[in-house]
Amino acid sequence: MVESVAVPISVYRYDPARDATPRYVDYSLDLPRHTPVLTALLKIRSEIDSTLSLRYSCRSSICGSCAMLINSKSRLACQTQVGPELDLHGRVVVDPMRNQPVLRDLVVDQGPFWQDYERIVPHLVPDPAHPMPEGKPNPMTPEQVDRFYETPRCIACGACYSACPAKEADPTFPGPMALAKLYRFVVDPRDGARRERLLRIQPGGLWTCLRCHLCTSSCPKDVRPSERIRDLKELAIHEQGATExxxxxxxxxxxxxxxxxxxxxxxxxxxxxxxxxxxxxxxxxxxxxxxxxxxxxxxxxxxxxxxxxxxxxxxxxxxxxx
Ligand code: SF4
Ligand code: SF4
Ligand code: FES
Known part of the structure; x- marks a missing residue:
C-alpha cells in the first residue's frame, strides 16, 4: 500500500461576482507523494468545496488545459506531483496563470493569448511562385523538417506566456508561444510570406524579449521558445538589416x-x-x-x-x- 503524507495546499480563490478582492484558502489533504496537483485540486472540489473553478481535460499532459502557477512557477497541474513541491517549499501554493485576466479562481481568460497567436498568421501562406501540387503531398527533406521539429510539440498550454516578463511589461509583445510558431512558418520552405512575416514582427515585437529563458524553463514540451526567438532575431537582421x-x-x-x-x-x-x-x-x-x-x-x-x-x-x- 502506498503511504500518504499530509499536503498543505493554498489555493487562490476569486469570484468577481461575489468577492471584492482575491484571497487564499488553505486545505489539508492526505495524499501519496506522487499525486498530481490537478488530482489534489479535483479532490478538494469533489470532497470539500464544489465551487472551486479550474480548467482541465486530458489529465495526461496532452491537451494543455491545466496550466497554472504552482509555487510561483507556470506549469501543468497534471504533470506536477505534490511530493517534490513539499520537499522544495513545504507546501503547495496554486495561483492562476499570469498575463491573462482571471475569470474565476484558477480559470483565466485566454482571449489575449489566442489573439496574439492569430496575429502571427499561424498557417502556411501559399507561395504563388511555387504552387502546392494539387491533390498531392508537398514533401520536405528531413533536413528542412529538422529546422522546426520542436515547435509542433507545442500544446498551446500558455505556461510560457504566463512566465514571460516581456509580456507583462509590454502587452503588445506577442509572447513566446506565438513567436515560436512564427519561426516554424518562417523556416518552412513552402511558405510564401517569409519576408512579410519577418518585416512585420521587427517593430516593437521581436526585440522586446529580454532573453531571460523563463519561457523555455516553463515549457512542459521542451519547445524552447527563447531559442527560436533568438533564431528569428538573426533571420530578421539578415532579411532587413539592423533597423531597430x-x-x-x-x-x-x-x-x-x-x-x-x-x-x-x-x-x-x-x-x-x-x-x-x-x-x-x-x-x-x-x-x-x-x-x-x-x-x-x-x-x-x-x-x-x-x-x-x-x-x-x-x-x-x-x-x-x-
Ligand atoms: S526569453 Fe523572452 S519570450 Fe521568453 S520569457 Fe523571457 S522575455 Fe519572454
Ligand atoms: S511553447 Fe511550451 S509552454 Fe508555450 S504554449 Fe507551447 S507547450 Fe506551452
Ligand atoms: S489536463 Fe490536459 S495537459 Fe493537464
Whole structure:
C-alpha cells in the first residue's frame, strides 16, 4: 500500500461576482507523494468545496488545459506531483496563470493569448511562385523538417506566456508561444510570406524579449521558445538589416567584442541610439563615469583578442555552411 503524507495546499480563490478582492484558502489533504496537483485540486472540489473553478481535460499532459502557477512557477497541474513541491517549499501554493485576466479562481481568460497567436498568421501562406501540387503531398527533406521539429510539440498550454516578463511589461509583445510558431512558418520552405512575416514582427515585437529563458524553463514540451526567438532575431537582421534599436544593439555588441574583446559602452550607445541618443544620455553617462572613470579611457584590446576573432571566424564559417 502506498503511504500518504499530509499536503498543505493554498489555493487562490476569486469570484468577481461575489468577492471584492482575491484571497487564499488553505486545505489539508492526505495524499501519496506522487499525486498530481490537478488530482489534489479535483479532490478538494469533489470532497470539500464544489465551487472551486479550474480548467482541465486530458489529465495526461496532452491537451494543455491545466496550466497554472504552482509555487510561483507556470506549469501543468497534471504533470506536477505534490511530493517534490513539499520537499522544495513545504507546501503547495496554486495561483492562476499570469498575463491573462482571471475569470474565476484558477480559470483565466485566454482571449489575449489566442489573439496574439492569430496575429502571427499561424498557417502556411501559399507561395504563388511555387504552387502546392494539387491533390498531392508537398514533401520536405528531413533536413528542412529538422529546422522546426520542436515547435509542433507545442500544446498551446500558455505556461510560457504566463512566465514571460516581456509580456507583462509590454502587452503588445506577442509572447513566446506565438513567436515560436512564427519561426516554424518562417523556416518552412513552402511558405510564401517569409519576408512579410519577418518585416512585420521587427517593430516593437521581436526585440522586446529580454532573453531571460523563463519561457523555455516553463515549457512542459521542451519547445524552447527563447531559442527560436533568438533564431528569428538573426533571420530578421539578415532579411532587413539592423533597423531597430534592439537589432542595432545586438550588432553593436557583436562588433565591440569582435574588435576589442570588451564593450566600449559609449560606442555601444552611439551604435544603438545614434549621436542624438548619445547626447541625450550624456548626463547619465557623466554620472556613471564619475563612479567608473575607466569608461572615459581609450578602450584597449584584451589579451588573446586574436583568439576571440578566430572564434568569430569559426562561427561565421559554421553559419555559412548551415
Ligand atoms: S526569453 Fe523572452 S519570450 Fe521568453 S520569457 Fe523571457 S522575455 Fe519572454
Ligand atoms: S511553447 Fe511550451 S509552454 Fe508555450 S504554449 Fe507551447 S507547450 Fe506551452
Ligand atoms: S489536463 Fe490536459 S495537459 Fe493537464
Amino acid at each position: 534599436a534592439g537589432s542595432r544593439h545586438a550588432v553593436g555588441f557583436k562588433e565591440n567584442l569582435h574588435d576589442r574583446g570588451l564593450l566600449n559602452e559609449m560606442r555601444l550607445v552611439r551604435q544603438t541610439d545614434g549621436v542624438v541618443g548619445l547626447l541625450r544620455q550624456a548626463p547619465q553617462g557623466l554620472r556613471l563615469a564619475r563612479k567608473k572613470p575607466e569608461l572615459l579611457k581609450k578602450p584597449r584590446r584584451i589579451e588573446g583578442q586574436d583568439q576571440v576573432q578566430k572564434l568569430y571566424e569559426l562561427l561565421e564559417d559554421e553559419e555559412g555552411g548551415a
